[in-house]
Amino acid sequence: MATAFPFSAIVGQDEMKLALLIAAVDPKVGGVLAFGDRGSGKSTAVRALAALLPKMKVVAGCRYNCNPERPAEFCDECRARAAKGALKSAQVPVPVVDLPLGATEDRVVGALDLERALARGEKAFEPGLLARAHRGFLYIDEANLLEDHLVDLLLDVAASGENVVEREGLSIRHPARFVLVGTGNPEEGELRPQLLDRFGMSTEVKTPNDLASRIEVVRRRDEFDSDTAAFTATWAKEETKLRKKIASARERLPSVNVSDLTLERATKLCMALGTDGLRGELTLMRAARALAALEGKSTVNDEHLRRVAPSALRHRLRRNPLDDSGSSVRVDRAIAEVFG
Amino acid sequence: MTAGLAWSDAVTAAQLFAVDPIGTGGVLVRSRAGPVRERWMEMLRAALPPSGPLKHLPLHIADGRLLGGLDLNATLLAGRPVAERGLLAEGDGGVLILAMAERLSSATTVHITAAMDARETIVERDGLSLRMPARFGVIALDEGLDDEFAPGSLGDRLGFHIDLNDVPIREAGEFGMDRAAISAARERLSALRTNAEQVEAMCTAAATLGIVSLRAPILALRVACASAALSGYPAVEHDDIALAARLVLAPRALVVPQEQAPEQSEPPQPPSPDSSGDDSADKDNTDTDRALDEVILAAVQAALPTDVLAALRTSSARSRGRSHGKAGALQKSNKRGRPAGVSRGDLRAGAKLSVIETLRAAAPWQPLRRREAAASGELSRPHILIRKDDFRISRFKQRTETTTIFVVDASGSAALHRLAEAKGAVELLLADCYIRRDQVALIAFRGSAAELLLPPTRSLARAKRCLAGLPGGGGTPLAAGLDAAFALSDSIRRKGQTPTVIVLTDGRANIARDGAQGRPRAEEDAINAARQLRAAAITAVLVDTSPRPGASGGALAKEMGARYLPMPHAEATTLSKAVLASMG
Numbered sequence: 030m031a032t033a034f035p036f037s038a039i040v041g042q043d044e045m046k047l048a049l050l051i052a053a054v055d056p057k058v059g060g061v062l063a064f065g066d067r068g069s070g071k072s073t074a075v076r077a078l079a080a081l082l083p084k085m086k087v088v089a090g091c092r093y094n095c096n097p098e099r100p101a102e103f104c105d106e107c108r109a110r111a112a113k114g115a116l117k118s119a120q121v122p123v124p125v126v127d128l129p130l131g132a133t134e135d136r137v138v139g140a141l142d143l144e145r146a147l148a149r150g151e152k153a154f155e156p157g158l159l160a161r162a163h164r165g166f167l168y169i170d171e172a173n174l175l176e177d178h179l180v181d182l183l184l185d186v187a188a189s190g191e192n193v194v195e196r197e198g199l200s201i202r203h204p205a206r207f208v209l210v211g212t213g214n215p216e217e218g219e220l221r222p223q224l225l226d227r228f229g230m231s232t233e234v235k236t237p238n239d240l241a242s243r244i245e246v247v248r249r250r251d252e253f254d255s256d257t258a259a260f261t262a263t264w265a266k267e268e269t270k271l272r273k274k275i276a277s278a279r280e281r282l283p284s285v286n287v288s289d290l291t292l293e294r295a296t297k298l299c300m301a302l303g304t305d306g307l308r309g310e311l312t313l314m315r316a317a318r319a320l321a322a323l324e325g326k327s328t329v330n331d332e333h334l335r336r337v338a339p340s341a342l343r344h345r346l347r348r349n350p351l352d353d354s355g356s357s358v359r360v361d362r363a364i365a366e367v368f369g
Numbered sequence: 370m371t372a373g374l375a376w377s378d379a380v381t382a383a384q385l386f387a388v389d390p391i392g393t394g395g396v397l398v399r400s401r402a403g404p405v406r407e408r409w410m411e412m413l414r415a416a417l418p419p420s421g422p423l424k425h426l427p428l429h430i431a432d433g434r435l436l437g438g439l440d441l442n443a444t445l446l447a448g449r450p451v452a453e454r455g456l457l458a459e460g461d462g463g464v465l466i467l468a469m470a471e472r473l474s475s476a477t478t479v480h481i482t483a484a485m486d487a488r489e490t491i492v493e494r495d496g497l498s499l500r501m502p503a504r505f506g507v508i509a510l511d512e513g514l515d516d517e518f519a520p521g522s523l524g525d526r527l528g529f530h531i532d533l534n535d536v537p538i539r540e541a542g543e544f545g546m547d548r549a550a551i552s553a554a555r556e557r558l559s560a561l562r563t564n565a566e567q568v569e570a571m572c573t574a575a576a577t578l579g580i581v582s583l584r585a586p587i588l589a590l591r592v593a594c595a596s597a598a599l600s601g602y603p604a605v606e607h608d609d610i611a612l613a614a615r616l617v618l619a620p621r622a623l624v625v626p627q628e629q630a631p632e633q634s635e636p637p638q639p640p641s642p643d644s645s646g647d648d649s650a651d652k653d654n655t656d657t658d659r660a661l662d663e664v665i666l667a668a669v670q671a672a673l674p675t676d677v678l679a680a681l682r683t684s685s686a687r688s689r690g691r692s693h694g695k696a697g698a699l700q701k702s703n704k705r706g707r708p709a710g711v712s713r714g715d716l717r718a719g720a721k722l723s724v725i726e727t728l729r730a731a732a733p734w735q736p737l738r739r740r741e742a743a744a745s746g747e748l749s750r751p752h753i754l755i756r757k758d759d760f761r762i763s764r765f766k767q768r769t770e771t772t773t774i775f776v777v778d779a780s781g782s783a784a785l786h787r788l789a790e791a792k793g794a795v796e797l798l799l800a801d802c803y804i805r806r807d808q809v810a811l812i813a814f815r816g817s818a819a820e821l822l823l824p825p826t827r828s829l830a831r832a833k834r835c836l837a838g839l840p841g842g843g844g845t846p847l848a849a850g851l852d853a854a855f856a857l858s859d860s861i862r863r864k865g866q867t868p869t870v871i872v873l874t875d876g877r878a879n880i881a882r883d884g885a886q887g888r889p890r891a892e893e894d895a896i897n898a899a900r901q902l903r904a905a906a907i908t909a910v911l912v913d914t915s916p917r918p919g920a921s922g923g924a925l926a927k928e929m930g931a932r933y934l935p936m937p938h939a940e941a942t943t944l945s946k947a948v949l950a951s952m953g
Contacts, residue, residue, distance in 0.1 A: 067525050068582040072486060129491050130479050131432040133725075136493040141729050143450050158493060171479050214522070216828060236581050244572040247586045248565065254392070254591070255562055 032257050036077035037267035039070055040246045041237045047320070048230040048340050049078050050271075052208050054278045055319040056164075058229040058312060060187075060209035062172070062220070062344070065234025070246070071212040075168050078210075079125035081268060083276045085164060089117040092156050093203045094124065094163045104203045124165030126158050126207075128183075130174060137182060138194050139201070154201050159192045162207040172211030173220045180224050183209070187227050229312045230337075231344035233357060278322040285318045286328040294367060295334055301363040304345040313341045331368055338364055372540045375532065379409055380544045382529040382616055385595040387416035387546075388554045390464055390506025392591040393528035394485065394584075397470070397519060399511045400533035405541045406510070409533060413508070415546040418555075421463035424456055424505075426481075428469050435480055437501065438494045439724055448752035450497060457484045458501035465505050470523065471513030478520045481507065485526050528588035530620035554598040561594040563605050566661060574614055574665040579624030589617035607661060611668035619669040726761035728753070770866040772808040772825045773798070776854045777836075778874035778914065779815040780845035788841045790936065791873045791914050795836055798871065803829050808866075810857060811835050814850030816843035817884045821853060825861065847878035848891065851898035851929075858907045869908045872931070875915035876922040892921075896928050903930030912936055 039046060048061045063071045088095040093104040097118040100111060110116060128137065139157035158167070167183075169175055175183075186192050192205040209227060213220065225231070237243050253260045292314065299309045314329075316337040321329045343356045379398075386396050396413075400406045417423065426435070437455030444451045456465070457480065465481070467473065484490045484503040492499040507527060511519040524530065533541075563571075568590060575586040593613035597605040731753060738754035775795050779788060795811075802809050809832050811823035823835045851872070858868035878891040882898075902909055909931035913922035918935030926933035 066581060067522055068584040076487075127491050127493075129436075129483070129493055130476060131436050132493040135725065136498065141732070143725070143728065143732065170483060174475055174479055215830075216521075236583055238576075238581075240573060240576055243576060243583060243586075244569045246583050247572050247590065248568045250583075250587050251563060251568060251590050254587075255559075255594075 032261060033076045033080045034073050034250075034253055035261060035264035035268050036074065036081045037271050038249050038253070038260070038264045039074055039077065040249065041242050042070055042074060042234060044340055045071070045074055045232045045234050047336070048232050048316075049074060049210070050275065050323060051230070051316050051319040051337070052166075052210070053078065053082055053275050054322055055282055055315055056206070056208045058208075058315045058319060060211070060228040060230070062210075062225070062228040062231040063212045063234050064173075064215050064220075064231065066236045067214055069234045069236045071234050072170055075125070075166075075170075075210050075212060078166070079123075081272055081275065082123040082125070083272055083279075084120045085123050086118050087121050087164075089119040093160045093205075094121070094165070095204070096164065102204055105201075124161055124163075126162040126165060126167050128158055128167055128169045128175075128179075130171060130176070132158065132179065134178065134182065137179060138186075138192055140194075141199060152199065154194070154199050156203070157192075159186055159205040159207070160203055163203075163205050165207055166210050167207045169209070169211045171213050172224070173213040173215070175224075184224060184227060225344050226308070228344065230316060230340040232340050233343075274323060277325070278319065281325070281327075282319065282322040284327065285321050287314060287318060288328060291317075291329050291331070291334065294331060298334070298338060298363055298367045299342065301367055302342055302346055302360065304342060309342055309345045313338060316341045335364055335368060372536045376405075376536045376541050378616060379531040379533060379536070380412060381612070382531050383409065383413045383416055384546065384551065384599060385592055385616070386506060386508075386529060387413065387418075387551050388595040388599050389558055389591060390417070390421075391488070391504045392558075393506065393595060394588055394591075395464075395507030395509065395527040396529040396531060397509045397511055397524050397527045398531055398533060399513070399519075400531075400536075401512055401514075402510075404538050405533050405536050408538075408541050408543070410508075412544060412546055416548060416551055417464060418548070418552055422460055423464050423466065424460045425466045425468065426456055428467075428472055429474075430456065430477060432476065432480070433494065435477065436490055436494065437492045437497075437499065439497060439728075444728070444753075446752060452492075452497050452499055454501060455490060455492065457481070457490045457503045457505070460505040461502050463505055465507050467507060467509045467523075468512075470509035470511045470519035471517040473520055473523065475520070478523055482522050482526055525582050525584050526588075528592050528617050530617075532620070550599065554595070554601075557598040557601070558594060561597050561605055563590045563593055563610075567593070567605060567610050570610065570661040570665055571614065571618075573662055574669065575618055577624070577666065578618055578622040578669060580618060580621050582621075585618060585621055589613040592617050607664050610661065611664045614665040615668040618665070622669060721763045723761045723763040726763075727755065727759050730761055731755045731759040770806075770808060771869055772810060772861045772866050773802050773869045773871060774810045774812060774825075774854050774857055774861075776812045776814070776819075776850050776870060776872040776874070777839065778845060778847070778850065778872075779813045779839055779841045779843075780877075781815075781842045782845060782875055782877050788914075791912070792836055792839070794912070794936070795871075795873065796833065799829055799832055799836075803827075812850060812853045812857065813839055814846050814853070815841065817846055817849075817880055819846060819849040819853040821857065825857075844880040844886065845874070845878050845891070846880035846882075846884070847874060847876070848882045848894035848898040849880070850874070851895060851902065852882070855898065855901045855905065855907070858902070858905065862905075867908075869910075870902060870931075871910045871912065872929075873912045873914055873936075874922075876911075876913060876925050877915065895925065899925055899929035899931075903928060906930070910934060 036046070045061075045063045048063075052058050052061050063074070065071060085094075086097055088097045088103075088107050091104065091107050093106075095103050095107045097116055100108075103111060107116065135157065137157050137159060139155055139160055142151075142153040142155035145151045145153045186205050187207075187209055190204060190206040192203055194201040211220075211224075211228065237246065249260075295310055295313045295317070299313065302309075313334065317329045317333040320333045320337055321327075324333075326333075339357055339360045342360050346356045346359060382396055386393055398406065398409065400409075414423070433455070435455050435457060437453055437458055440451045440453035443453070467481070480490075484505075485507065488502065488504045490501050490503045492501070507523070509519050509523060509527060513519065518524075568586075571586045571589050571593075575589070580586075590613070593605050593609040596609040596612050600606075600609070602609070735754060738756075742754060775798070777791060777795065799809055806827070808825040808827050809823070809829075810821070810825040811832060812819055813822050814820070822839065823832055826832065854870050854872070858870060861868040877888075878895040879888050880886060881890040882894040907930075909929050911922065911926040911929060911931040911933050913926075913933065913935045915922065922935065923933050
């Protein structure tokens with residue numbers, strides 16, 4: 030595989046980078062959507078994230094990346110093997126699975142293993158992309174152009190955390206919990222509202238317009254293209270630092286406190302914006318907590334809420350398709366009101 | 370810029386592309402098919418190394434062929450899945466040629482651009498999961514007329530944009546391509562770097578020219594390196610930077626660089642190459658940094674045709690809106706229909722065999738069939754025994770897309786009466802179109818002509834902006850408005866989509882087709898234009914916005930075969946409901 034551009038070498042785009050880091054710290058935040066201009070480094074950032082994630086523990090040989098520490102969530106195969114004896118575990122990189130636009134449904138959900146059927150006349154299940162993405166990231170480039178039937182399928186699995194396959198006489202279910210990461214250019218079509226809602230955070234990406242950062246972007250890209258190895262080596266230290274930061278944030282996460290006052294603030298903010306349902310509050314809290322963990326704090330404060338609110342709430346406002354005054358502006362206004 | 374210069378730039382672009390096809394991305398050739406383009410392509414072929422593949426990508430290529438998939442022949446022979454490389458992977462290390470790039474579907478475009486970005490293709494199809502290297506340069510042949518353009522996301526990734534439409538064949542002289550020099554340049558390329566000053570200058574120039582995408586300066590720097598490699602310089606020189614700016618930045622320029630002198634208040638004169646050359650020479654010895662900037666801008670200015678300069682000045686306010694309706698063009702891909710399951714069936718003409726499902730259906734029976742075959746004494750039997758019963762046919766559901774064309778009368782008479790109300794109604798209808806995932810287009814007519822304000826798009830924000838910015842006033846060229854609607858409907862039909870026309874007017878035509886004033890002729894022309902729509906059986910709704918809706922509007926609707934709706938003296942909601950009801 031081609032070497033990814035180092036995450037820490039990406040100039041600007043702080044909101045998108047922060048959202049991705051938050052998702053890396055707490056997958057429960059529920060996915061990141063990055064929508065914006067062409068050539069503003071959306072895909073670059075997602076691919077860079079893959080190289081940054083600390084390794085995870087899986088049951089050795091499990092095709093569904095089961096977590097050996099959580100027997101309750103085992104797939105059928107692991108359950109059967111666990112009954113026979115202790116399972117071995119292994120360290121693997123967190124999967125960042127590409128869902129390419131031309132993917133066929135059988136590869137996404139899994140289907141009959143053709144090779145075994147051909148060679149031995151056996152019926153066996155060949156897991157698809159959803160199985161591979163379990164406990165990792167599922168990345169859709171140009172998410173707004175994804176075919177409708179694939180979108181429906183993803184919505185279903187993302188909601189239930191489980192992939193159910195009923196085809197060709199096979200009846201399989203396996204856990205499929207993944208962080209959905211989507212990028213796209215709004216000029217080429219908008220995202221279906223149902224899919225939009227599945228993303229925990231949504232960020233707007235713009236090409237930097239100050240000259241200094243534009244020059245820096247071009248300079249780094251040029252260096253990377255002309256000597257990838259040297260460039261990656263230069264940034265290796267920063268990458269390691271960031272990787273450690275994610276790992277320690279993950280450890281700290283369960284112990285981060287959210288005071289009642291902060292909770293109240295979050296609720297007020299959501300009420301002021303009129304977001305539907307409780308998903309907004311929940312995401313806001315989780316994102317703020319992940320941010321606090323990233324910064325090494327033990328309690329969530331207003332500043333954390335303030336920083337994650339735009340990406341956590343922007344896409345949840347009751348949408349008036351004709352109101353282009355910008356949802357970001359509305360969020361900012363509400364933040365100013367609630368926090369004074 | 371003269372035709373001769375345009376041609377010599379095109380030749381230079383071909384040479385530099387041949388030096389670094391992958392780094393420079395490719396060439397967007399805007400030209401009708403013809404001898405000039407042929408000659409250019411011949412030269413390009415002569416410049417490219419003979420070893421690399423040169424693949425033609427047909428316009429309506431199936432995803433399977435583009436990305437790769439299951440090779441049926443080999444699979445049947447081998448008795449195990451055998452992957453077939455797609456065209457993108459086959460083009461690795463060479464060049465892909467896209468003919469009729471302006472008609473490229475969004476799905477195909479995305480696959481190509483994704484492969485260009487990642488330099489590999491990822492295949493998740495037909496039970497296969499493969500990664501294959503796909504490093505290639507792209508020649509996109511854009512034959513679009515007027516408002517048809519190659520997809521913007523593709524153009525953004527192609528370094529060179531050349532336009533051969535105005536190059537007569539007598540200007541298109543033959544240039545010998547020195548393949549040896551080019552391959553020597555390829556060798557030198559890896560040692561060449563641009564320095565910080567050059568990077569900065571290129572970015573500054575791109576920003577000054579209003580180019581938003583950062584790919585432009587990045588590609589320009591690659592082109593500068595290729596240029597230095599070709600001239601055999603040990604380092605990238607000012608000349609190379611200037612050439613790269615001229616070839617890469619100039620065709621993307623959206624803003625005319627303003628002269629630095631503060632006292633000069635009038636817009637810059639279209640620069641002649643001489644004068645700008647003098648300028649840069651003057652300041653050359655004061656500040657090298659400045660000088661490089663100006664070398665670049667001078668090079669770009671010289672490359673901008675004078676009429677474009679004039680046009681840019683007037684339209685620079687909407688500099689970011691250079692989308693050329695590609696949003697609409699891109700979205701026509703949905704008509705390919707989506708798979709709606711697979712069913713057992715015969716292989717008739719037009720039926721599409723679903724290879725994978727057929728094999729799957731056959732697979733479990735293989736051991737059994739082998740035994741049967743052995744028992745009946747068949748000796749030379751294939752590895753896989755497929756029976757007619759196994760054939761599975763893909764079914765596709767064609768989703769017909771609707772494009773709603775709003776034709777808004779923005780003339781003085783309408784503006785006086787109820788333009789604001791009409792706008793309100795259109796906004797509400799837009800919201801409905803959004804819910805139904807329709808595309809919308811907006812045509813306005815006023816003064817002496819009709820204007821396509823918004824080509825078919827699904828971006829509601831753009832539609833709303835267009836509508837809000839629509840001024841009122843002037844005559845009522847109703848015929849021109851209806852003609853424009855008819856032309857657009859026709860082109861939408863040809864894309865396999867369904868047009869619906871909604872006309873909002875007070876029906877008081879007073880400008881004829883040829884722009885002449887006078888009510889009788891104008892009305893006659895409007896009736897004729899309306900009949901075209903009826904003859905083509907285009908679904909239409911005519912909303913009469915005059916204060917006293919009357920006979921003239923009704924008659925026009927009848928000629929148009931349209932549903933006639935007098936705009937009630939109520940709020941826009943009522944109107945939008947009425948229109949929706951009549952559209953079904």
